[in-house]
Amino acid sequence: MENKLKDKNAIITGTSRGIGRATLKLFAENGVNIWACCRTIYTEDEELFSNLAEEFGVWIKPVCFDLRDEDSINTSVKSIIKEKRPIDILVNNAAVSYGTALSMMPVAKIKELFNVNYFAQLQIIQLVSKVMMRQKKGVIINMGSVSGMEVYPGNLAYGSSKAALIYATKLLAKEYAPYGIRINAVAPGTVHTDMDSARTKEQMKEVIDRTALKRGADPEEVAKVIRFLASDDASYMTGSVVVVDGGRTDF
Numbered sequence: 022m023e024n025k026l027k028d029k030n031a032i033i034t035g036t037s038r039g040i041g042r043a044t045l046k047l048f049a050e051n052g053v054n055i056w057a058c059c060r061t062i063y064t065e066d067e068e069l070f071s072n073l074a075e076e077f078g079v080w081i082k083p084v085c086f087d088l089r090d091e092d093s094i095n096t097s098v099k100s101i102i103k104e105k106r107p108i109d110i111l112v113n114n115a116a117v118s119y120g121t122a123l124s125m126m127p128v129a130k131i132k133e134l135f136n137v138n139y140f141a142q143l144q145i146i147q148l149v150s151k152v153m154m155r156q157k158k159g160v161i162i163n164m165g166s167v168s169g170m171e172v173y174p175g176n177l178a179y180g181s182s183k184a185a186l187i188y189a190t191k192l193l194a195k196e197y198a199p200y201g202i203r204i205n206a207v208a209p210g211t212v213h214t215d216m217d218s219a220r221t222k223e224q225m226k227e228v229i230d231r232t233a234l235k236r237g238a239d240p241e242e243v244a245k246v247i248r249f250l251a252s253d254d255a256s257y258m259t260g261s262v263v264v265v266d267g268g269r270t271d272f
């Protein structure tokens with residue numbers, strides 16, 4: 022079967038662990054060169070990246086910045102752009118999840134979360150889409166969540182940040198379509214990563230009870246959907262929110 026992703030270049034955020042790490046591995050296996058965005062790079066990461074690069078004949082370059090730091094995002098993404106290589110794919114994956122009832126949560130904390138989960142994503146899209154517009158092609162995948170679509174008490178900050186990102190995805194699909202840029206969101210349910218392990222046993226049971234498949238996803242199961250959206254197999258998809266939640270019902 023033809024490998025439609027071979028020799029493409031992708032920016033992936035949050036490659037240190039979880040879904041971002043699984044996507045990095047799957048993309049490398051599929052011959053994609055990667056700018057691996059992470060906050061900090063450790064020796065084990067460098068070893069993994071160079072092993073994957075050697076095994077699959079790709080390059081993987083760490084690019085370190087913190088999504089809370091607007092200047093650092095700007096400098097780092099511009100350093101990628103300065104390489105003057107095509108940027109075929111952007112996977113806006115990194116995010117944080119925390120929150121309680123509004124009565125218990127200072128608005129400053131909500132703003133902090135929005136800076137990472139929403140404004141940083143927009144900033145990266147804005148910078149990268151300029152290159153994609155010049156290329157007249159590109160694919161952007163934003164990591165939404167079913168939390169942005171269902172109403173879960175205590176989840177105001179995270180849920181509304183994901184709802185905002187989903188809205189932006191649908192809107193930007195219209196703005197970018199004339200430039201040949203497709204932009205979609207993936208909305209996972211519960212995925213076995215560090216983020217998901219922050220739930221209490223009771224919270225996890227409640228979520229699994231209303232999930233048809235009666236389990237959470239492995240990060241690789243989400244990465245495969247990202248791979249599909251990044252490929253030309255999804256050439257007629259833009260502004261879509263692909264739900265990957267094992268058949269989860271709302272309350």
Ligand SMILES: NC(=O)c1ccc[n+]([C@@H]2O[C@H](COP(=O)([O-])OP(=O)(O)OC[C@H]3O[C@@H](n4cnc5c(N)ncnc54)[C@H](OP(=O)(O)O)[C@@H]3O)[C@@H](O)[C@H]2O)c1
Nearest residue numbers: 035037039040060087088115116164166211212214215216
């Ligand atoms: N797991 C789930 O159940 C689930 C469900 C629905 C949607 N999602 C979404 O899927 C995406 C990936 O989540 P995950 O489950 O893989 O989470 P995770 O295991 O907690 O990984 C989060 C990633 O985001 C990075 N990150 C967090 N804050 C950052 C910052 N300020 N600057 C730069 N990088 C930062 C982390 O880097 P560090 O290692 O440096 O912290 C890490 O690489 C997120 O958008 C999340 O909202 C997850």
